[in-house]
Amino acid sequence: MSLDKYKNMSDQEFKQLSNEEFQDYIKLKREDFPRHYRKINEITVGVVLKPDEAIAIAKQYHKKNNLDGVVNEDIHQLFFDEAYTFKIDKENRDNNDVRPAWRVLVDLPENPFLMEDYTLIVSDKDKKVMGMLDPNGHPVFKGNEFTDEDIEYIMNNEDSED
Structure with a gap:
């Protein structure tokens, strides 16, 4: 079922x-x-990247883009998402771009003006950073900004009533 x-x-x-x-x-x-959010020892699908490779890709992206904070290199803080939604197609849910991805945390120094840590999304298939999640888990990368309705659509896994 x-x-x-x-x-x-x-x-x-x-x-x-x-x-x-x-x-x-x-x-x-x-x-x-x-x-979603699988720890390394819970992964049930074949992966392209090893955990340390996903972290290295995230570190390279982080450095190249001069981002705040420090990439967390603790493998136990690394998560794997077997079905991360990179893009959605509101017209046909079967055309959503859903594939495996690594979630690499970036730790921010304590600062009253900065929020909590954020996450870099490393596509397992593409072997590159495909986006970021803010502290609330919302996508924040260029070219694929999600609206609140898009986020609700993804989180509820239901077709919209539009």
Whole structure:
């Protein structure tokens, strides 16, 4: 069973789920979440980059672009996302650009004017930094700025009602 059966369900249909069906939905959601933010020892798909290679790519990008902070080289702080959404296609969800990526943290020095740490997204397939996430997890890179609606669309994994 997959979450697909719940994707096209209207709000009214969703509210009419039995307690057992709702518990199944919750279980499927919990099983789906670990595809994102996996620790290195939890990765279940083949990867192109080794963890230290992903960190080296992030460091090179960080230095080249003269970014604030220091790339965190602790492999235990490195996360892998089996299904990171690089671009979305609102017209056809099947055309979304979703592929594996490494999440490399950048630590910022304590400063009352700077926010928390941010994350560099290293595409496993492309072997390069494809973007950044702000401290709230929102994409912040050139050429693919997401709106609040886009972020909600990605996070909810549901088709928009537009």
